[in-house]
Structure formats: structure tokens, C-alpha cells
Amino acid sequence: MKSWQLPSGRQHGIPFILPDDWTPEQAQAVLEFLDDLQEVLWQHYLIPVHELQAEERRTDFSSELPPRNEDEEPF
Helix, strand or coil: CCCCCCCCCCCCCCCCCCCCCCCHHHHHHHHHHHHHHHHHHHHHHHHHHHHHHHHHHCCCCCCCCCCCCCCCCCC
């Protein structure tokens, strides 16, 4: 079985098979639908999605630092 990976990085789930006999017009209609869907999602979820992405990219370095002795000079 061929290994596949979606842009999201997912490699497991229910496979979705596209017909290989669509006309160019049918493929274009699906692409236009997906563009419209993406636009509506961005309009509605822009701020929450950006906040989620920022949270996922944020790294908590405080847990990696050793405890600081308050009596010591910083440098």
C-alpha cells in the first residue's frame, strides 16, 4: 500500500478517492468550492485560528532554565 500524506500532515483516517474521469470543468468546480469554503472559514475564524497558531508556535522556555539564585550577580 502506498504511503500518503496530506498537507495537514495526517497520515491516518478514512481515505478519500477522487474519480479519475472528471472533466476539467468538474475539477475546476470543486477547486472553486474549496476556495469559497476557505474564504468563508477565514472570514469567520480568522482571529481564533491566528490565536491558535500563535499558541502552537509559542515555546515555554521557562521550564528549560535552571532555577536562578537571587543572590548571584546576573553576569
